[in-house]
Amino acid sequence: FLQSYRKLAQMPSPTLKPVELRSLLERVAVLETRLNVEIVPGAERALMLDPDLIEQMLINLVRNAVDAALQQAQSAQANQETTAPKVSIRWEQYDRKVGLIVEDNGIGLLNPSNAFVPFYTTKPGGSGIGLVLSQQIAEAHGGSIELANRRDTRGCIVKVLLPYRSSLG
Numbered sequence: 321f322l323q324s325y326r327k328l329a330q331m332p333s334p335t336l337k338p339v340e341l342r343s344l345l346e347r348v349a350v351l352e353t354r355l356n357v358e359i360v361p362g363a364e365r366a367l368m369l370d371p372d373l374i375e376q377m378l379i380n381l382v383r384n385a386v387d388a389a390l391q392q393a394q395s396a397q398a399n400q401e402t403t404a405p406k407v408s409i410r411w412e413q414y415d416r417k418v419g420l421i422v423e424d425n426g427i428g429l430l431n432p433s434n435a436f437v438p439f440y441t442t443k444p445g446g447s448g449i450g451l452v453l454s455q456q457i458a459e460a461h462g463g464s465i466e467l468a469n470r471r472d473t474r475g476c477i478v479k480v481l482l483p484y485r486s487s488l489g
Contacts, residue, residue, distance in 0.1 A: 331373075331453070331456055331457070331460065332373075333460065334369070334370035334373055334457075334460050334461055335370050336368040336369060336370060337368065337369070337370070337371065338366045338367070338368060339366060339367055339368075339369045339371045339374070340364070340365070340366050341362070341364075341365045341366070341367060341411050341420075342359070342361070342362075342364065342365075344369075344371060344374065344375060344378070345359050345378070345409050345411070345420075346359060347375060348375055348378040348379055348382055348409070349382070349409060351379060351382075352379075352382050352383065352386055352407075354386055354390060355386045355389065355390065355405055355406075355407055357382055357386070357407045357408065357409060358406070358407070358408040359408070359409050359410070360408050360409070360410035361410075362410055362411045362412065362413075363413060365411060365413065365418060367418060367482065367484065369461060369482070370460075370461070373460070373461075374457065374461070376453075376457065377453070377454040377457040377458065377480070378409070378420065378422070378480075380450040380451070380453060380454045381422045381450075381454055381478050381480070382407065382409065382422055383450070384450060384451070384478075385407040385422050385423070385424035385426065385476065385478070386405070386407050386424070387426070388424050388426025388427050388475070388476060389405035389406060389407050389426040389475070390405050390426075391426060391427055392405065392425060392426040392427045392474065392475075393405040395427070403425065405424075405425065406424065406425045407422065407423070407425075408422070409421065409423075410423075413484065414481075414484075416483060416484050417463070417482060417483055417484055418481075418482050418483075418484050419479050419480065419481050419482075420482065421477060421478070421479050421480075422477070422478045422480075423470065423475060423476070423477045423478075424476055425473060425474055425475040426474070426475050426476060427474070427475075428469040428470070428474060428475055428476050429467060429468070429469050429476055451465075451467075454480075458480050458481075458482065461482050461483070462482070462483045463480060463481050463482035463483060464480075464481050465478065465480050465481075466478070466479045466481070
């Protein structure tokens with residue numbers, strides 16, 4: 321508990337530098353070894369971000385998505401359904417924001433109102449700080465995180481909205 325609390329309380333301020341989104345997302349996708357995380361190509365974008373903090377945030381979000389997709393796949397297999405687990409990451413440009421979007425075909429959000437409550441978890445052995453820490457990282461960059469169940473199919477969509485501060489100013 322204390323170690324988890326320390327992570328939340330001692331988050332450093334972002335050190336911004338130009339970061340290519342595609343290469344950042346590729347680094348995060350490669351780190352997840354349980355499932356091939358699909359990167360949906362988008363327009364080339366370089367943003368002013370703290371690459372270490374944003375990478376940590378995305379690792380948390382992708383790990384949660386993979387956990388959910390694999391859990392759903394196990395449930396489907398037990399019911400003799402054939403649903404392959406799937407997680408994808410993409411980015412979209414909005415007016416003055418960029419959205420980093422993680423989608424899965426997992427079980428979806430069972431209790432979205434508790435998603436950002438520190439130390440609340442539905443995972444055995446979970447610490448309940450991954451989403452809270454991710455939210456803090458997004459907010460430290462002037463952004464936000466939105467969580468929702470997907471409308472088109474089963475699963476969850478996480479959208480991290482960050483201000484579009486290009487490396488060119």
